[in-house]
Amino acid sequence: MIVSAHSSLPVAIFVITGGAVIGSFLSMLVYRLPLILKRHWERDCREALGLPQPEPGPTFNLAWPGSHCPECQTALGLQDNIPLFGFLALRGRCRHCHARIPSRYFLIEVLTTLAAVATVAHFGLTARAGFAFLLTAGLIALSFIDSKEQILPDVITLPLLWLGLLANSAGLYTSLPSAVWGAAFAYLFLWLIFHAFRFATGKEGMGYGDFKLFAVAGAWLGWQMLPLIILLASLTGAVYGIILIVTGRLQRSTPMPFGPFLCWATWIGLFFGWPILAGYLHMAHGHL
Ligand SMILES: [Zn+2]
Structure with missing residues (x-):
């Protein structure tokens, strides 16, 4: 599909923003999903072995709690949560405890944004x-x-x-x-x-x-x-x-x-x- 020069700027903004937002979701998924799965496995194993279940901790799933520093648990402010720019503005460190945020999460956002651009460039808006x-x-x-x-x-x-x-x-x-x-x-x-x-x-x-x-x-x-x-x-x-x-x-x-x-x-x-x-x-x- 040929995108005219007139419509290409809104399309580019849509693709880049969409890619960055999905990338931000993926970096959260990569961090949380293994933790959630391990809890499930532990619960299943304990049940199979007839062991007592541990006290249920605070709710932890893909949606809850909101983004927080894995080191000091401080919730991220709105401006720190912006995909790509949040990490850059903080120079890869937590605003409160200055612990390093693994660059892996930033890399996931960058790769996903590039993937969105590459996909539309290759296949058109289809x-x-x-x-x-x-x-x-x-x-x-x-x-x-x-x-x-x-x-x-x-x-x-x-x-x-x-x-x-x-x-x-x-x-x-x-x-x-x-x-x-x-x-x-x-x-x-x-x-x-x-x-x-x-x-x-x-x-x-x-x-x-x-x-x-x-x-x-x-x-x-x-x-x-x-x-x-x-x-x-x-x-x-x-x-x-x-x-x-x-x-x-x-x-x-x-x-x-x-x-x-x-x-x-x-x-x-x-x-x-x-x-x-x-x-x-x-x-x-x-x-x-
Ligand atoms: Zn922190």
């Missing part, structure tokens, strides 16, 4: 852009949660899986059969690798969250895109791991989450998958 942005936002949240907590929560992966199938029921990115087979193949492929690896080495190299995340990629982009995504994720993951080991920041035996690499490879597949595949087929054809 339904494809809207859905692509939802997938990108989900991938950003998953990669940050996985890199910090080594979990890929079902409450994010499963809705993304259904959303991809729904989007492709209208053929937004691929045909519905390709999407359904993509999701099934992807899950099965990593499931097989996981069990073969465990059988051969006795170790677990991945988690079930990785299978579901790869199934998300299949549901959105179709089975044709799976080899590209798994190749890109494995290669970048291996290079990153080697760099960390060589620079002494990672022990050889420490597991490294695979989710962030699957997320980033899925995003590349969403934006550039077909041009990359076409280029590859063109090259392969030239060598025949």
Whole structure:
């Protein structure tokens, strides 16, 4: 879709503001969701073991309490809560106790804003852009949660899986059969690798969250895109791991989450998958 110069400024403001606000929500989600899930798991475990439940603490969910400093618990004022600018104005420190606010949360807001701009620039103001942005936002949240907590929560992966199938029921990115087979193949492929690896080495190299995340990629982009995504994720993951080991920041035996690499490879597949595949087929054809 071509946006005329006359309407491009309001569109740009809408996209950037929307991206920053969603980014602010994502940074809150990345911080709170693992804490909420851990409380649930603890409660379930205690119930299964017949242990007494701890005293219920103050309410803590995605909406309550409002944003506060994780160090001194002081509630954030209105001006500190503005996406992007709040962090910059405070120079990354709490107004009251001057504790450092992890720059990860600012990075999430920046990335989400850039993703909103990139999505509209790439797909225009279309339904494809809207859905692509939802997938990108989900991938950003998953990669940050996985890199910090080594979990890929079902409450994010499963809705993304259904959303991809729904989007492709209208053929937004691929045909519905390709999407359904993509999701099934992807899950099965990593499931097989996981069990073969465990059988051969006795170790677990991945988690079930990785299978579901790869199934998300299949549901959105179709089975044709799976080899590209798994190749890109494995290669970048291996290079990153080697760099960390060589620079002494990672022990050889420490597991490294695979989710962030699957997320980033899925995003590349969403934006550039077909041009990359076409280029590859063109090259392969030239060598025949
Ligand atoms: Zn503080």
